[in-house]
Amino acid sequence: MKKDAIGDSLSRVDGRLKVTGGAKYSGEFKITGLTYGVLVPATITNGTIASIDTKVAERAPGVIKVITYLNAAKVPGYQPNESKPASKGLKLFNDNKIYFNQQPIALVIADTFERATYAASLVTATYQKEPFKTNFQKNIDNSVVPQGGNYKDYIRGEADAYKNAPVKIEQAYLLPSEMHNPMELHVTTAFWNADGKLTVFTKSQGVISSQKALANAFKIEQSTVQINSRFVGGAFGSSLRTWPHEIAAAQAAKMINRPVRLTLTREQMFTLVGYRPQTIQKMGIGATPDGQLIGITHESHSQSAVYEEFTERSVNVSRFLYASPNANTRYKVVPLHVGVPAPMRGPGEATGAFALECALDELAYALNMDPIALRLKNYADADPEKNLPWSSKYLRECYQKGADKIGWEKRSSKPGTNREGDWLVGYGIGCGAFGAYRNKAQAYIKLLADGSVNIKSATSDIGPGTGTSMVLIAADILGIPAEKITFDLGDSSLPEAPTQGGSATVSSVGSAVHDVCLALKKKLNTLTGKPENNEDLDYVKILKQQNLPFIELTQGSEGTDEAKKYSMYSFSAHFVEVHVHALTGAWRIKKVVAVVDAGKIVNNKTASSQMIGGAVGGIGMAMTEEAIIDDRFGRLVNGNFADYHVPVNADIPQIEAIFINKPDMHINPLGTKGIGEISLIGVAPAIANAVYNATGKRIRELPITPDKLI
Amino acid sequence: MNQFQYVRPAETSGAIKSVALDANAHFLAGGTNLVDLMKMGIVTPERLVDINNLPLKKIENIQGHLRIGALVTNTQVAENKFVKENFPLLSMAINAGASPQLRNMATTGGNLLQRTRCPYFFDTTMPCNKRVPGSGCGALEGYNRMHAIFGASDKCIAVNPSDMNVALTALNAFVHVSGPKAARTIPFADFHRLPGDHPEQDTTLQKNELITSIDIPTAPFSKNVHYLKVRDRSSYAFALVSAAVALHIENNTIKDVRLAMGGVAHKPWRLTATETFLKGKTVSEDTFKQAAQIAMEGAKAYEHNKFKLKLAPNTLIQALKTASGLTV
Structure with missing residues (x-):
């Protein structure tokens, strides 16, 4: 009776709720006595608050409280005598120090959002200003090796071996800071019950992690914090951590003893919830005249904050993606007076693949070799970094399918020679890899007398359609229709699950769902005296026979030792056709083909959507997105949606997602690997390489705006 | 934004009188620019005179000569059959600007009065002679990728953001205005100013004057x-x-x-x-x-x-x- 649901195309189980407004997001819970909080930003970039005047704001209509470091109730976890600090990074309203422009200096609470917004504009401060650094390139000499042992220089074979190669490329690639800016603003609604229990509705990628962070901030039992985050309107990594303003909402609610809803403005989304950091990457790649790699050197400098160090793995991809006998990498960060970055879709790898895949493209032209042929020539049949076999790798098939689909044979090997009227036509490829992870997770299942099933786990859905995939997995294992199954998530009281990040949710939580469904079947077989692996189960009949209203159980699930025996990655190849106007530099991306080796695909429809979304993000990264700071003031000059350009619908062509869809049974029982990150990794270099093929202009500084193409 | 008085007169003369009552009063039409500026604290009116009830909503063909009421929306102009046939340049320019949602709200008169998108004008903590005369020009030695290459001064290098205005100047349009004094007509080329020493003045419109319509003379530019x-x-x-x-x-x-x-x-x-x-x-x-x-x-x-x-x-x-x- 197995239905083989895995691999189907199931529409989102919560799609109707989302498009009809039935889905309630964290800013939509109207709790009795609700108040509204608006943050007041600092207008200096480094220094201390000398004085702060809240009197006018306090007298404004509807204002309940203005919280500053002078009157804030101390957050216990922020205090230095605590053994375990509550949260790394910024501690709002704890002292008078300013580390970056637009750091909040006050929180105004009023009876409406509009009144709080107006009163916030009435708070004034004077400052003791100190010199500051916001210019990344000018301060690159102040770079430091990140703390901890994870970022030491990596050397395989000989360092800088590329330098003595007959053919070599030595170039630097610059990526500007890029903002997550999900559609849904970051909103936190918090209130304390009389019994000291804290309830929080917040935009979170991990309700358990939020629960722990808030419990630790207020030094209360984890179980006394309830986090609700059932619907999240996009996050892209910006809700992986608990931000200081989320703690501030709970702090304010405690101070006024009323519920507080703290909403970041769109402009504040540019300064307070992270971004992909500005990065300069120096690449050296050398090869023999017939294209055999001799060495890869990858050095990366990345922007970080003075008050908190942020790191990512931008250089790691150069260690393992190609079979180079010699490879060395170096990673350093440049602390600046800016808000701290955060992981952003494809963190590290998307940045690294931009440099590696563009440099490889440059090498292909230097060798007069087809870029795909160069990649095939240096195909890594095993992981050269870990010296382990791959758990699975079908990148060769990705090249083949992608080349067929984009029409690679139409690519001219000579840049700038393929024209359609006034438009220059080019084709490019960019590849990527992202670790396939599996974390510990639990799931609860309840089978009811009518044969319906409810499954719960404290995971999140920031957009991929997690609940839908889980329903499909359960339908497959239990052999019942998807309509009979519901899945609950986004609630910290549910069985523990990891934060949604690193493309690992299906692998982790999906495995727990898989295991809990098997455990249920086993339990039913035991009850009925059937063999453990009996597949012939009539759920309604069994419950009736056993005179049970329902059966429930909870099951934990985690990976095995296989992870030590294999190197586990998802792989992708992105292909792009781009047209560039010869006179005006206007560009049109005509087609994107994304081919992915991500193991077994659970839900073809939502997986395709995820690939399309990632490609759109990659188009923004390549062509439009750039946060710009005026270093004289340390302030963003384009921190809004009019001037910070995300791609519009008219920029997005047909995007085709192709899945290799071969299960990898080493990672988890479902055979999945993960697609959230890989959907974006490799898109930007594919576009940059296509632009070079079209125009003969090698743009090494993103974004590739028209002015760079004339 | 600050609290303000709001009135909605039905007559043009009443609107002009109403706006003249208060030194810090503004006309409100589509609101697509003014409301943004109010949210950012760049404009803080004590009184808003909503002109949406005024009879300025007609597109007229006066013997091949086009008259567009100040309150006709950008969408209505761009989609108008006579405009599309006789002045297609105007339709194209309007459709190149903003988004359908904004064009549905934005009016012809309002479009003429759009403020610049210079980031220093938009950030009240930064210097800008246009926003605060004498405070300096943030863009001159700052981030000036979007800025002027013609007719700028050392006081201001901002650009006019409108697409419609570019077509209207090419089409030799005229701007009809009413005010506390007699109504007058301004050739389009004289309507907007260069910054000179007074970048705070975008146009030659006098205080309390209201744009009532735009005229475009007959011209052989249909193809x-x-x-x-x-x-x-x-x-x-x-x-x-x-x-x-x-x-x-x-x-x-x-x-x-x-x-x-x-x-x-x-x-x-x-x-x-x-x-x-x-x-x-x-x-x-x-x-x-x-x-x-x-x-x-x-x-x-x-x-x-x-x-x-x-x-x-x-x-x-x-x-x-x-x-x-x-x-x-």
Whole structure:
């Protein structure tokens, strides 16, 4: 009776709720006595608050409280005598120090959002200003090796071996800071019950992690914090951590003893919830005249904050993606007076693949070799970094399918020679890899007398359609229709699950769902005296026979030792056709083909959507997105949606997602690997390489705006 | 935003009287720009005089001559049959701006009064002579990629953000205004100002004057026209550079021509010398290249907008080629 649901195309189980407004997001819970909080930003970039005047704001209509470091109730976890600090990074309203422009200096609470917004504009401060650094390139000499042992220089074979190669490329690639800016603003609604229990509705990628962070901030039992985050309107990594303003909402609610809803403005989304950091990457790649790699050197400098160090793995991809006998990498960060970055879709790898895949493209032209042929020539049949076999790798098939689909044979090997009227036509490829992870997770299942099933786990859905995939997995294992199954998530009281990040949710939580469904079947077989692996189960009949209203159980699930025996990655190849106007530099991306080796695909429809979304993000990264700071003031000059350009619908062509869809049974029982990150990794270099093929202009500084193409 | 009085008179004269009652009063039409400015604390009116009940909503064809009421929305103008047939350049320019949602709200009169998108104008903590006279120009030595290459001053290098204005200046439009004194008519080329020493004044509109309509005289520009806008993404972005071209071609000869550019100056930038050069010439790419060189005389770039010295002539050449049918 197995239905083989895995691999189907199931529409989102919560799609109707989302498009009809039935889905309630964290800013939509109207709790009795609700108040509204608006943050007041600092207008200096480094220094201390000398004085702060809240009197006018306090007298404004509807204002309940203005919280500053002078009157804030101390957050216990922020205090230095605590053994375990509550949260790394910024501690709002704890002292008078300013580390970056637009750091909040006050929180105004009023009876409406509009009144709080107006009163916030009435708070004034004077400052003791100190010199500051916001210019990344000018301060690159102040770079430091990140703390901890994870970022030491990596050397395989000989360092800088590329330098003595007959053919070599030595170039630097610059990526500007890029903002997550999900559609849904970051909103936190918090209130304390009389019994000291804290309830929080917040935009979170991990309700358990939020629960722990808030419990630790207020030094209360984890179980006394309830986090609700059932619907999240996009996050892209910006809700992986608990931000200081989320703690501030709970702090304010405690101070006024009323519920507080703290909403970041769109402009504040540019300064307070992270971004992909500005990065300069120096690449050296050398090869023999017939294209055999001799060495890869990858050095990366990345922007970080003075008050908190942020790191990512931008250089790691150069260690393992190609079979180079010699490879060395170096990673350093440049602390600046800016808000701290955060992981952003494809963190590290998307940045690294931009440099590696563009440099490889440059090498292909230097060798007069087809870029795909160069990649095939240096195909890594095993992981050269870990010296382990791959758990699975079908990148060769990705090249083949992608080349067929984009029409690679139409690519001219000579840049700038393929024209359609006034438009220059080019084709490019960019590849990527992202670790396939599996974390510990639990799931609860309840089978009811009518044969319906409810499954719960404290995971999140920031957009991929997690609940839908889980329903499909359960339908497959239990052999019942998807309509009979519901899945609950986004609630910290549910069985523990990891934060949604690193493309690992299906692998982790999906495995727990898989295991809990098997455990249920086993339990039913035991009850009925059937063999453990009996597949012939009539759920309604069994419950009736056993005179049970329902059966429930909870099951934990985690990976095995296989992870030590294999190197586990998802792989992708992105292909792009781009047209560039010869006179005006206007560009049109005509087609994107994304081919992915991500193991077994659970839900073809939502997986395709995820690939399309990632490609759109990659188009923004390549062509439009750039946060710009005026270093004289340390302030963003384009921190809004009019001037910070995300791609519009008219920029997005047909995007085709192709899945290799071969299960990898080493990672988890479902055979999945993960697609959230890989959907974006490799898109930007594919576009940059296509632009070079079209125009003969090698743009090494993103974004590739028209002015760079004339 | 601050609290303010709000009135909605039904008569034009009443609206003008109402706005004159308060030194810090503003007319409100579509609100697509003013409300943003209020949210940012850039404009803090004590009184808003909503003019949406005034009888200024007609598009009239007066013997081939077009009159557009100040309250006609951008969408209504762009979609109007007579406009599309006789002044297609205007439709193209309007549709190149903003988004459908904004064009549905934005009015003709309001579009003329759009403030610049200069980031220093928009951030009340930064210097800007346009927002606070005497505070300095943040853009001059700051981030000036979007800024002017023509007609700027050391007080201000901002550009006019409108696409519609570029077409209207090319089409020799007139602006009818009413005010506390007699009604008057302003030629479009004189409506917007260069910054000079007073960048706080975008236009020559006097205090408490209200735009009532725009006139476009009959012209033979129904066929060989093009509005080309080069921008950072395909829609919903302000022009890096735009070019409005209207040609009247007979037997491959340019009988009449109007040219203007956007994204290059504090006002929509009419290219009269280039028009004189092109009049009577035969259509050819070489001629267009020479014309573009003339158009660029006197251009001056700043740190981040040097590309405009090349993009502007290229855009003009391409728009001329498209308008004349040399290319599609």
